[in-house]
Amino acid sequence: MIINTGQRTDIPAFYAEWFANRLKEGFVCVRNPYNPNQVSRYRLDPSVVDVIGFCTKNPAPMFPFMELLKSYGQYWFVSITPYGKDIEPNVPDKHLLIEHFKHLSMQLGVNSIGWRYDPIFLSERYSKDYHLKAFEQIATALEGYTKTVVISFVDLYPKVKRNFPELQALEKEDRLLLGKSMIEIAHAHGMALKPCAEGDELAEYGADCGGCMLISDYEKAIGKRLHVPKKKGARADCACYLSCDIGAYNSCKHLCKYCYANAEPSTVMKQSRLHDPKSPFLIGNYEKNDSIHDVPQQSWVDGQMSLF
Numbered sequence: 001m002i003i004n005t006g007q008r009t010d011i012p013a014f015y016a017e018w019f020a021n022r023l024k025e026g027f028v029c030v031r032n033p034y035n036p037n038q039v040s041r042y043r044l045d046p047s048v049v050d051v052i053g054f055c056t057k058n059p060a061p062m063f064p065f066m067e068l069l070k071s072y073g074q075y076w077f078v079s080i081t082p083y084g085k086d087i088e089p090n091v092p093d094k095h096l097l098i099e100h101f102k103h104l105s106m107q108l109g110v111n112s113i114g115w116r117y118d119p120i121f122l123s124e125r126y127s128k129d130y131h132l133k134a135f136e137q138i139a140t141a142l143e144g145y146t147k148t149v150v151i152s153f154v155d156l157y158p159k160v161k162r163n164f165p166e167l168q169a170l171e172k173e174d175r176l177l178l179g180k181s182m183i184e185i186a187h188a189h190g191m192a193l194k195p196c197a198e199g200d201e202l203a204e205y206g207a208d209c210g211g212c213m214l215i216s217d218y219e220k221a222i223g224k225r226l227h228v229p230k231k232k233g234a235r236a237d238c239a240c241y242l243s244c245d246i247g248a249y250n251s252c253k254h255l256c257k258y259c260y261a262n263a264e265p266s267t268v269m270k271q272s273r274l275h276d277p278k279s280p281f282l283i284g285n286y287e288k289n290d291s292i293h294d295v296p297q298q299s300w301v302d303g304q305m306s307l308f
Contacts, residue, residue, distance in 0.1 A: 001048060001244065001297050002218060002228075006055025006077070008033075008247030008261050009282070010254060013058035018277040020065035022246075029280040029292070030246050039292045041280075042244060046071040048297040050226060051218045053242075055079070055116070057091050057254055060100050066107065073222035075213075076104055077150065079116040080142075082134030083126065088256045098141045105145040112221040114148035114212075118196060119258050120178060121154040121167055128178060136185050143189040150212040151182060152196035157260040164257040172201070180205045213240040225302040244295070248282045251275070 005011045011019050022028045023044055032038040043049070051073035054062075059078055078101045080094055091097075105113050117135060122128065139149065153170045154160070160167065170178075179195065179202040186193040187206060194212040195202050203209045215228055218241070228241065250263050250271045262268050271283055279285045 001300055002051045002053060002241065003042065003044070003049050004053040004055075004242055004245040005247055006053065007242060007245045008249045009252040010056050010058065011247060011282075012054055012056040012060075012062040014061075014251075014253050014272070015275065015277075015282060016061035016065060018275065018279070018282065019062070020068055021277055022280070023065070023068040025280075027280065028246050029286075031248065031281065031283075033249055037287065037289045037291055039290050040244075041292055041294050042246065043297055048299055050224075050299055050301050051075060051222055053077075053213065053218075057088070058097065058100070059104055060092075060096075063100075063103070073218070073224075074108055074112055075218055075221040076108065076113045077116050077213075078104065078113065079118070080138055081117055082131065082138075083256075087126075087258065088254060090254045091256070094138075098138065101142060102145050109221075110145060110147055113146050114150060114217075115142055115146050115191070116150045116196075117182075118150060118152035119154040120151060120170070121258065122170060122174060123166075128174065131178060132181050132185070135182050139185050139189040139191065142191075147191055148194060148212075148217075149182075149186050149191045150194045150196050151179070152198060153178075154258055155197075155260065159263060160258055160260055163259070163262070163264060167258065176201065176205075179207065183207050211240045213242060215241050222301075226300045227302055228300050246282065251283055 026044050028042050028044055030040045049072060053075050055077040057079045059076065078097065080097050080101065120131060153175050154167060156167065156169055183193045183202065183206045192208045194208045196212045200209040215226055219226055249261050250268050252259065252262055253268060253272055255265050255268065274284045275282065276285060
């Protein structure tokens with residue numbers, strides 16, 4: 001099976017010690033965000049967990065614990081964007097992130113890591129020219145270290161509109177101009193460009209619009225075929241295979257203004273203070289009325305088939 005860590009928060013950046021403890025103890029508990037006393041308990045064991053998926057803006061805090069991950073397949077998305085502290089207050093320096101990206105790539109291989117440049121929005125400071133220049137610079141630095149770059153244009157979810165009220169959605173003309181140019185830049189640096197939940201409007205310019213985190217991507221990362229249960233995408237316009245996320249909403253301390261997973265910063269900081277690195281839960285601990293369900297797990301690896 002596949003365990004995901006990055007749809008709700010950034011575990012490598014802020015909760016690496018906790019995740020290392022979970023790997024050592026061999027299980028993790030996850031509250032249902034819509035029914036908090038409903039708890040799913042997952043075994044963290046390479047005999048049943050084929051791949052762990054990470055999505056982070058800062059992988060470095062996880063580096064001291066990489067030995068604990070050696071028995072697992074891994075796929076990492078590292079977000080490197082052009083925004084300053086006005087938008088991403090607690091994201092590390094982008095030049096440092098590029099070096100961390102290269103370090104991961106050399107450890108795991110180019111098929112196990114992708115670059116995310118998203119979400120894209122426009123403002124007086126972050127103009128189309130600004131984006132294209134930044135995208136070119138980062139793509140140049142990452143050439144040879146990944147084969148994939150994912151882009152998306154900002155979505156105005158309720159939490160986003162509350163935390164970033166001046167934000168505007170991009171017009172189609174701007175999406176096509178940026179997308180077409182970014183596809184050309186990506187291809188020039190040996191990368192396929194995948195739009196995230198953006199439909200197929202960039203397909204005619206050479207984008208791979210089939211989904212940014214497919215079973216085929218996990219298979220390339222681990223070099224093995226996977227027979228997976230059928231499931232729907234996270235959203236109607238999402239074809240990615242995302243399930244079993246062990247994070248918690250309102251706990252990512254990057255405090256990016258465009259974040260869809262966080263409420264206002266005061267809520268995030270109050271919630272994050274409930275974190276205990278020794279707890280089975282990312283936030284808080286067992287509660288009296290918890291109903292704990294041990295999730296059935298099995299390996300999806302086809303023992304007879306290898307990609308290599």
